[in-house]
Amino acid sequence: xxxxxxxxxxxxxxxxxxxxxxxxxxxxxxxxxxxxxxxxxxxxxxxxxxxxxxxxxxxxxxxxxxxxxxxxxxxxxxxxxxxxxxxxxxxxxxxxxxxxxxxxxxxxxxxxxxxxxxxxxxxxxxxxxxxxxxxxxxxxxxxxxxxxxxxxxxxxxxxxxxxxxxxxxxxxxxxxxxxxxxxxxxxxxxxxxxxxxxxxxxxxxxxxxxxxxxxxxxxxxxxxxxxxxxxxxxxxxxxxxxxxxxxxxxxxxxxxxxxxxxxxxxxxxxxxxxxxxxxxxxxxxxxxxxxxxxxxxxxxxxxxxxxxxxxxxxxxxxxxxxxxxxxxxxxxxxxxxxxxxxxxxxxxxxxxxxx
Ligand code: GTQ
Numbered sequence: 432x433x434x435x436x437x438x439x440x441x442x443x444x445x446x447x448x449x450x451x452x453x454x455x456x457x458x459x460x461x462x463x464x465x466x467x468x469x470x471x472x473x474x475x476x477x478x479x480x481x482x483x484x485x486x487x488x489x490x491x492x493x494x495x496x497x498x499x500x501x502x503x504x505x506x507x508x509x510x511x512x513x514x515x516x517x518x519x520x521x522x523x524x525x526x527x528x529x530x531x532x533x534x535x536x537x538x539x540x541x542x543x544x545x546x547x548x549x550x551x552x553x554x555x556x557x558x559x560x561x562x563x564x565x566x567x568x569x570x571x572x573x574x575x576x577x578x579x580x581x582x583x584x585x586x587x588x589x590x591x592x593x594x595x596x597x598x599x600x601x602x603x604x605x606x607x608x609x610x611x612x613x614x615x616x617x618x619x620x621x622x623x624x625x626x627x628x629x630x631x632x633x634x635x636x637x638x639x640x641x642x643x644x645x646x647x648x649x650x651x652x653x654x655x656x657x658x659x660x661x662x663x664x665x666x667x668x669x670x671x672x673x674x675x676x677x678x679x680x681x682x683x684x685x686x687x688x689x690x691x692x693x694x695x696x697x698x699x700x701x702x703x704x705x706x707x708x709x710x711x712x713x714x715x716x717x718x719x720x721x722x723x724x725x726x727x728x729x730x731x732x733x734x735x736x737x738x739x740x741x742x743x744x745x746x747x748x749x750x751x752x753x754x755x756x757x758x759x760x761x762x763x764x765x766x767x768x769x770x771x772x773x774x775x776x777x778x779x780x781x782x783x784x785x786x
Contacts, residue, residue, distance in 0.1 A: 473713065477512040477522045477749035479729040479736055484552070484743035491531050492591060500536040507531075507596060510745060519600065522715035522749045524769040525694070526600035529745075531593050532557055532586040540583035540614035546647065546693050547582075548597045549574040550719050550765050551655075552743055556588015561651045563622025568594065571655025571721050573681060573698075573765065575691055577647035579610070581619040595719050595745060597767045599693040628652075632684050643686030653681055653690070655721070659763065662700040674710045674783055676701040676756070688771075695770035701725065701758035711753040711782040714768040720744050723762025729754045753782075 442450070453459060467474075491508050500506045507528040510521050521527040526545075529552070532538060540560075549559060551568045558567045559574050562581050568574055576582040586592045603609055631638065632649045658679070666677050678699035681690040689695050695714070701707070701723070709730070724741035730753040740746055748754050773779035 473751040475523065475749050475751060476514050477520070477715070477747070478514050479727070479731075479738060479746070479748050479752055479754070480513055481738045481740060481744055481746035482510050484745070487529065488553075488593070488743075491529050491593060494531060495533050495591070500532055500538050503538075504541070505530060505538055505596075512747065512749070521717050521747050522769075524599070524602050524715050524772070525717060525767070526596075526598040527717050527745065527747075528596045529593060530584075530596050531591055532584055533591055534586050534589050536586055537617055538584040539617045540581050540619040541611060542579050542581045542614075543611040544578050544608055545598045545600045545603045546578045546691055547576045548691065548694060548696060548767060549576070550595045550597065550767075552593045552595055552719065554586070554588060554590045554592035556590070557584065557586045557592030557594070559584050559651075560619060560622075563619045564627055564651075565621070565625050566652040567625070568592070568652070569655060571659065571763075571765075573653040573655075573658070573696060575647060575651045577651075577691070578693075580651075581614055583614075583618045585618075597694060597717060599769075599772075602693060602769070602772065635684070637685055641685070643683065643688070645686055645688060646692045648681075648683035648685070648690040650684060650690075658698050662698060662763065666700055666702070671702070671705065673708045675699060675707065676705055676758075691771070693769070693772050695768045697766045697768075699764050699766065701756060701762045701764070703758060703761050706757040707755050708784055709753050709755055710784075711751055712770075713750050713773055713778065713780045714770045715747070715749050716766050716768040717745065717747050718764050718766045720746075721763045721765060723758055723760040723764075725756065725758035725760070725762055727754055727756050 450460060494506055498506060507530045509519050509528045512521055519526055551570050551572045553570060555569060558565050560583050561576050628650050662677060669677055676699055678697055681696040683690050720740050720742050722742055726737055726739045729736045738746055770779060
């Protein structure tokens with residue numbers, strides 16, 4: 432960085448010598464770096480990419496032959512953006528993985544400062560316990576485990592259970608505020624009964640004396656049966672948004688804000704034959720397809736990349752790539768992004784349509 436020539440010009444010997452001296456004092460000349468440090472528009476390393484579920488499902492199931500959930504603690508295949516190999520990132524700001532729990536297995540209790548979400552892809556009988564409150568998970572269900580909440584997972588069913596993990600790990604890592612504890616026992620002691628938090632906070636009421644804290648939703652399970660029905664009903668009376676179809680955000684019912692303080696989460700419906708208009712956002716978005724098939728067309732500068740998706744595939748659109756979604760069949764797609772973080776920091780931007 433420090434000795435890159437300014438505007439391609441050669442650096443004179445006396446400047447070179449001066450820069451060398453600066454390095455020795457842990458300083459560097461801004462004027463040699465400004466143009467690539469602060470760019471007119473985002474310069475993004477991550478690329479739009481798709482993980483074909485039918486392909487990685489085999490790899491994931493194979494992992495059960497290689498290691499037990501007990502030994503692994505979390506038996507997860509990390510989904511790494513091809514340009515961010517070894518960095519545990521699906522985009523610059525977010526982590527994603529696919530986790531497998533075999534029948535009878537338990538992934539032991541721990542807690543950590545990164546917040547996590549689960550989006551169930553396959554199998555019944557899997558559960559997550561958050562601070563001891565158990566919730567069973569079905570495909571399409573969305574579960575949150577807030578920062579520093581104790582959580583363990585298990586599978587009481589008879590088939591493998593697979594879900595996508597989404598974590599704000601790269602953000603937390605970048606800041607440095609990383610903490611983790613292991614619970615002394617395999618599972619956190621049973622706490623509130625199943626469904627307690629949904630009853631307590633999910634019926635447009637809340638216990639007196641409790642206000643919103645603006646952090647994570649106290650409801651940690653958002654069942655697909657409810658959210659899918661909501662989309663279906665709304666689609667009868669709501670005009671399609673040209674850029675998103677019908678897109679709803681999961682919220683914290685006590686505050687009306689996003690369900691998680693660092694990860695925005697959405698469920699969207701695209702009717703058969705729908706094509707969204709060109710859209711550009713600073714959000715880094717990871718999509719998990721629940722139903723349907725179609726494609727995403729991404730503008731890569733000089734060229735266009737078309738990525739075909741179908742149910743259970745996972746794909747990403749990093750910051751600032753103009754893109755359009757197209758559905759060949761009615762499609763429902765879950766997605767998560769860093770929008771809430773960017774909005775809080777005043778950095779969020781979007782651009783609709785052509786320039
Ligand atoms: O299930 O707690 O994919 O702690 C990565 C880190 C899952 C989890 C991941 C984790 C978990």
